Amino acid sequence: MSFYTSLSGLKGAQTEMSVVSNNIANAGSIGFKRSKAEFGDIFAASPNQSTKTVAGQGTRLSGITQQFTQGSYESSEKTFDMAVIGDGMFVVKGEAPRNQVTYTRNGSFSPLEDGRVVDSTGATLQLLPVDADGNVTSRDLASTQDFVVPQHAPGNPDAALVNISIGLDGLATATFADGSDQTLGKIAMATFPAMEGLRPIGDSHWQSTGDSGPPTIDAATNGPMGSIQSGALERSNVDITEELVMLIAAQRNFQANAKAIEGASALTQTIIGLR
Template identity: 80%
Template sequence: MSFYTSLSGLKGAQTDMSVISNNIANAGSIGFKRSKAQFGDIFASSPTQSTKMIAGQGQRLNGISQQFTQGSYESSEKTLDMAIVGEGMFVVKGDPPREQVTYTRNGAFTATPDRNVIDSTGQKLQLLPVDASGNVTNNTLAGAFDFVLPAGAPSDPTAQLVNVSIGLDGLVSATFANGEAQVLGKVAMATFPAMEGLRPVGDAHWQSSGESGPPTIDAATNGPMGALRSGALERSNVDITEELVMLIGAQRNFQANAKAIEGASQLSQTIINMR
């Protein structure tokens, strides 16, 4: 039994090292959120047995939880680069026919030749409609629409776009060569009842799941959404020093369990060789 007990410890330490290694590998990834492996002990006995005479049977992986803490920020010279100060996430949508909706903290957005604003995976950033006062008129996924930069002013299509500004509340305004200004909408953001339940799909993108609960869609500065900072990017929340210390601990746990297996093997060999 001691073989299997130590084997469970080996597997746990190996999983822990894999999670920590993934955190370290993504220390430079924009919007990445570190993960942490959580373990529990295994104990089994019959109802009539005294637990005072029974040892535990090892450990098991309870789950790998994501840590949605705030990452540090770096300045950028691009208006379409955005960082979130709060718990919100950007809402992006894929191409037809699926038009899959995902959520991200990676605010490195760029404009395509057809003037769509997309993220690093090619998905389109979503905006919420607003009225003349800048108030959101529809805060649902169905009411959101693609962020498309206008080619010309509403009253004069020949007047080219010269500037786009994004406020702390996510209000997107466009200015044209003839001095005319146009409000395009507010950047759509989402929060969830249980952020740790989001399903990661890579590239700092997540999907909603039954464990995360349904998204709450709104603009920045509303509730826990946080504020938007144009011209900045959020780096990963990985602390290299902390991860390296945890990696050393996981390595020592692996070595200790391997030593326990070696001791059990020597004991078994001694008993088998007895005459």
């Protein structure tokens, strides 16, 4: 039994090293959230046994949870580089025919030739519709629209685009050469009842699940959505020093369990007399 107990410890230490290694590898990834391996003990006894005389039977992986704490920020020269100061996530939609909706903290967006503002995966940033005063008129996924940068003023093809500004509340405004402005909408943001239940799909993108609960869609500066800082990017929340300490601890746990297996093997050889 000691062989299997130590084997579970080896597997646990190996899993922890894999998780820590992934955190370190993504220390420079924009919007990345570190993960943490959580373990539980294995204990079994029959009803007629005294638990005072029964040893544990090892450990098991309870789950790998993501830590959605705030990352540090770096300044940028681009208007479409955006950082979220709060719990909100950007809502992006993939290309047709799937039109897959995902959520991200990676605010590195760029406009394409057709005007669509997309992220590094090609998914288009979504906007909430607003009225003439900039107030959101609908707050659900079905009402969101693609963020498309206009090339000229409405009704005046000779007035070219001069500037795009994005406010703390996510309000996107286009300014044209004739001095006119056009309100495009507010950047759609989402929060979840249980952020740790989101399903990671890579590239700092997540999908909603039954564990995360349905998304709450709204604009920035409302509730826990936080605010949007244009001209900045959120870096990963990985602390290299902390990760290295955890990596050393996982290595020591692995070595200790390997020694326990070696000791059990030597004891078995002595008792049975096999070499």
